[in-house]
Amino acid sequence: MVPPPSPSDTNPPLGPAILATAAARAGFHIDVLDLNIVLLKRFGNHVPLLGRTLGDHGKDRRGVAAAAQWLFAHTGLRDKPPLHLPDTADPVAGMHYPLSTVTAAVAAALSDREPWRAWLEHHLLASCDRPPTMVGVSLMGPSQVFVGLLVLRVAKQIWPETTTALGGSHVTLLREEMRSGGRLGKGADVVLPGHCEDEFVAVLARLSPRRVRRPLLPERPADTPFEYLPSFSERQLRHYDRRWLTLPLQFTRGCSYGRCTFCTYPLVEPLITALAPTAARATVDALVEAHGVRRFSLKDSLFTAPMLRAFAQELLREPAAGIRWSATTKANRALISMAPLVAASGLATVEIGVETIRPEGQRIFDKRADPVMLQELILALAEHGITVVTNLIFGYPGEQERDAQAQLAWFLRLRAAAPAGRVDCSLNMLEMVRGAPMVARPPPGVELRGVAPWAFSYAWNAPGWRRDFADVLRSVEQARQAAPPGPTEMSA
Secondary structure, three states: OEOOOOOOOOOOOHHHHHHHHHHHHOOOOOOOOEHHHHHHOOOOOOOOOOOOOOOOOOOOHHHHHHHHHHHHHOOOOOOOOOOOOOOOOOOOOOOOOOHHHHHHHHHHHHHOHHHHHHHHHHHHHHHOOOOOOEEEEEOOOHHHHHHHHHHHHHHHHHOOOOEEEEEOHHHHHOHHHHHOOOOOHHHOOEEEOOOOHHHHHHHHHHHOOOOOOOOOOOOOOOOOOOOOOOOOOHHHHOOOOOOOOOEEEOOOOOOOOOOOOOOOHHHHOOOOOOOOHHHHHHHHHHHHHHHOOOEEEEOOOOOOHHHHHHHHHHHHHOOOOOOEEEEEEOOOOHHHHHHHHHHHOOEEEEEEEEEOOOHHHHHHHOOOOOHHHHHHHHHHHHHOOOEEEEEEEEOOOOOOHHHHHHHHHHHHHHHHHOOOOOEEEEEEEOOOEOOOHHHHOOOOOOOEEEOOOOOOEOEEOOOOHHHHHHHHHHHHHHOOOOOOOOOOOOOO
């Protein structure tokens, strides 16, 4: 089960879809109850044209934000005192509360039928005609914790003998805290951190009253290091707008760079795997045939320049009409000459982690790049019809407000110089996050002031200008989408 809010109304979640394939290969059937898109449909799709960005950033940003704010307002947490609140954080979205406060809020929601319990009961019962063996919840971030924990409680009320499980990247990040006394994971019978396909199937086998049948699907190619092919049901996909539906894929794991001091990927995905281009192309073909969808978003942490070239060449070997795809990469001058190739293969959006153009910030982040090269690269990709999502981080230790304003001005000039609509952005204030090297070894002058049990980021002695500047960044991100928010009540 995928609890809201998750930040996309175009991409179904990948993790549960991979588990569905792994289960099917062992003879089990699972349904993905995508409550995130069910809620988002009540608030989104008010923008006639979502723009050219494909992937997580190609969304109705105002609709997604409106759905999240409605959810946060109905948690019962807004009037509760937060714990260790970072300077630019929303306390409910970041779950910056004591464990006792979160537990009490979930219990209160469980005792009241509206709005949550009746809604969750309806969708859980509609998804199963008999008690399921397991109800699993995928937590990708702290904003999903409230509904996720509530689902576990409601499921146990409906089906007392059903096993409940927690997994997802946020659970992976918190696995040590869940092991130490089980405070966070006590609402679940099973906790499955990491890429847990094998463990998931093993749990199903232990719970099953029958012997595991032979695999229902053909064996995967020998050169595939893990399951490439996700399984989506038409019941799930019907909730998505087919004009913008983008299927998620992952062909490699880990990050071959793995040095960014603000990043948790080396902790969440420590194993680095290689790309199998032929198997990747076969996966795309299988999904086109199964669902008629030709838009794909690669969720690999870092799809390097050689990987981009290899996948593009595979797609062009026997071109499939209308394939469009997105990926995240690191700035590399080699991509400038590769722009015609990857564009011809259907690369529609590339997300590039610029982070900062200032030398002192690059030293702090351990990620260096020449701003002139960055500009040349972004414009070259944009001029070949590829939308470039430029990731920028502001408010690092020691940065002055005038420096942040200068970087924002640099981006706005860059966007204006590119073909219209071809440079998009993800503009963020620096967070001190669990598991990041910057938290393990704080920069000089940084004072970490604590982190709430379910939270992702620490409170720290950040400069006061960051709060107002975060509002400026949000306004820039949402400027091109001016749709009104959706309805204010939930329905089944």
